[in-house]
Amino acid sequence: MTSSSGFKSPAPVLAAMGLHSFHNDSPPFAGAPTFEGQEPDAFSLDARVMQSAGGAPGAGAGAIAVPVVPVRNPGAVDISASSSASSQPVAMPIAQRGFNPQPLGQQLPVAVQASGRLSLREPSVPVGGRPGNAPLLEAGASQPPTPVRDDSPPLTEPTSTEQEQEVPVHEQLRELDISQSSLANRRESKSSSKERDTAFDALNGLNDGEADLDESAPPAEGSTEAFLQGVQGEAGEYRFPRHRLRTTMKDESKIPVVIVACGSFSPPTYLHLRMFEMAKDEIVESQTYEIMAGYYSPVSSYYKKSGLAPALHRVRMCELAVEHTSTWLMVDPWEAGQPEYKRTAIVLDHFDEMLNANGGGITMSDGKRRRYKIMLLAGGDLIESFGEPGVWSEPDLHIILGRFGCLIVERAGSDVWAFLLSHDILYHHRRNVIVIKQLIYNDISSTKVRLFVRRGMSIKYLLPNSVIQYIYDHKLYRESDFRAIAK
């Protein structure tokens, strides 16, 4: 089957497997309670708004709203148990997320699609989940400055009534349109037309069975290394990677989407690469969105998670992972290069600025401009941490899920569907959330890869050879995670 975009849809295969029946014709999930109480009037990246909205739990009077650098446990193999002995800030264990799927009775798993509909699904794997998380109190963590943009949409949320209504695609497209007047202000922007005018089509051949090798893809310009090393002058200037970003659409009736994965990627594995491919299949299948690019945004070294290699190495490993394996994935070093931890809402706002404000969005065939929709790609475990007290701020969750959007890759051992029903904010924004079923479970764990390296075991076929080589060349992960973070 070939879609109007020219892509061959995987639908027949999936249908033959008895999956994806939920896409088009399942009944809307209506009438359920939506967000109740505590919903701030406006959602902002500004710490002061968060404070007025309640701030992060545990923030004392006069404290900045989100003083916690949230770090979750690294996974099943906990090799950071002795971190309380570290000279670093002490990891304060927080209660395991209180959600227990059992009370949901029959546990009717629900699929959330771009159409905004939920439908019953075959039961997913039993809930196990990862151990509770342990945010580290970062004494000196300062609040990132509020990004100032002249053209960004106001950081306000639609009313609950608006949220409940299904937003037709054409309405969403209108929201994405960038006004001509604001564009005029941008003509002098840094982004040159040369940057946006590339003959290379990153997604050509996607979903038609062709290998997605990047032999023909343009290499990244400039050196992220110099930026991350803080080299002064032009050499060390930050450049947003655009070399694989599509700037025109194949099917303008769709919503152009850029996928952003935030995480540690210490190291990046085939699981992290597969996440994007799973998301791509789901998006192509939905017929609502068109993928314009995918980005890794490795977290900075200020995210005090055990096992975190220095940011420079993690960025380079992500670059190596995509360099010869993908035509549409890139690595943005901005977050990794920041002098302090940046919350995910701030990181997504940075992408919005690069793509839609400075970048000017996408040029349509009639000459108008349209915004890229930015969606966060995350695993089920990360999403379930939304429910862990003190890890995410509520206003941030409204920004991430409401203003942007989320693609959630189901994870073996976690029940995303049930969590979505249980979490008020997630449920409130469910129309902006796409849950992706893993048709082939992949649970490659970075924590275990690090452990294998330390134990001298093979990590081949768990991550690209280029990344393996890099790990050995730079003698990464030879020490226990605890000792590495203590340095």
Ligand SMILES: Nc1ncnc2c1ncn2[C@@H]1O[C@H](COP(=O)(O)OP(=O)(O)OP(=O)(O)O)[C@@H](O)[C@H]1O
């Ligand atoms: N098995 C998995 N299934 C689905 N998503 C996953 C899986 N493992 C990791 N992810 C997702 O990959 C993204 C990046 O993960 P990150 O590198 O921060 O942690 P991790 O892969 O769990 O590594 P670590 O073992 O170091 O904690 C997150 O969104 C996370 O939820």
Ligand SMILES: O=C(O)c1ccc[n+]([C@@H]2O[C@H](COP(=O)([O-])O)[C@@H](O)[C@H]2O)c1
């Ligand atoms: O923005 C937040 O408040 C926030 C809270 C918890 C985690 N995150 C992000 O989630 C990503 C993965 O976290 P982790 O602990 O699963 O490696 C990483 O990019 C963090 O910056 C972000």
